[in-house]
Amino acid sequence: MPTLITPALVCSLRAHGEHGVIARLLTPAHGMIAGYVRGGRSRTMRPVLLAGNSVMAEFRARTDDQLAGLTVELAHSRAPLHAEPLPSAAIEWSCALTAVTLSEGTPFPTLHDALDGVLSAVEAAPAARGWAAALVRYELLLLAELGFGLDLTRCAVMGAPDDLAFVSPRSAAAVSRAAAIGYESRLLPLPPFLLEGGMGDWGQILDGLRLTGFFLKRSVLTDRLADILAARERLVERLKRAVA
Incomplete structure (x- = not known):
């Protein structure tokens, strides 16, 4: 990757x-790429290098093994959302999850597109219920893309696709x-909105977060990656307080 503009x-x-700063960016065709931004902590660059922002990036490296210089x-700025507790927690978590779990240089x-959709939903929705279901679906998709997908098509015991209501942790x-x-x-519990579409009510959304959270912790966020779970816990607690 001598030069890449994306x-x-x-x-x-x-x-x-x-x-x-070393920034990790998710690109459409080249996956996660890290690059060094000279002066990345300057007053000019801080509003640009915010989690969730859309940027045009130029990576330059002499060899494929070298950390690229990045401009x-x-x-598109999502900076105003960082001043609001719930949206900022959603952006922090979804971007951190993506950054730590995706291997560099592998296209996803x-x-x-799904992460961009979640961020756009957070930006557009007047209330958290408008984007929380999208976040659950994003976590499910990420599990599937990493090889840990859930089979929600039919009953594991009876084989039929009808009246599915739970997921086996095993x-x-x-x-x-x-x-x-x-x-x-x-x-x-398997919330109906994951099978039928729509947003689901708050009870279903919290069940969805419990479901995806269980498999993220078990299969993906282990050992050193478990450190970022604090960001997810902050988000879930804020969502619970918002609907209490």
Whole structure:
């Protein structure tokens, strides 16, 4: 990658040196790419290098193994959302999750479009219920793209696609209401909106976050990656307070 010019989403930043930052950006065709931004902590660049912002990025490196130098131009700012507790928590979590789980240089075009959709929903919706369901679906998609997808097409016990109401923590497969009788406490609720579409009510959304959170913790955010779960816990607590 001697030179690459591409639209991208800012996902994470890490201070490097006295004034610079290493930014991780999600691109449509090249996946997650890291680059060094000289002066990235300056007053001029701080509003540009915010998680969730859309930028036009230019990466320059002498070899494929070298950390690229990166220059960015703001394409669309979501800076005002960082001043609001719930939207800022949603942006912080979704971008951090993406940054730590995607391997560098592997294309994930579906995830790029889905993350952009979640960020746009957070920006457009007047209330959190307008984007919370999209966030649950994004977490499900990310699990699937990383090879840990849930099978919500048919009952793991009876094989039929009807009346699915739970998910088995062991198999990550759906379980029908009839097959779950007597075992409900051992299973995770499957919110109807994940099967039928729509936004779901707050109870369903919180069940969805519990469902995806279980599999993210078990399969993806292990060891050193578990540190970012604090961002998710802040988001979930804020959502609970918002609907209390």
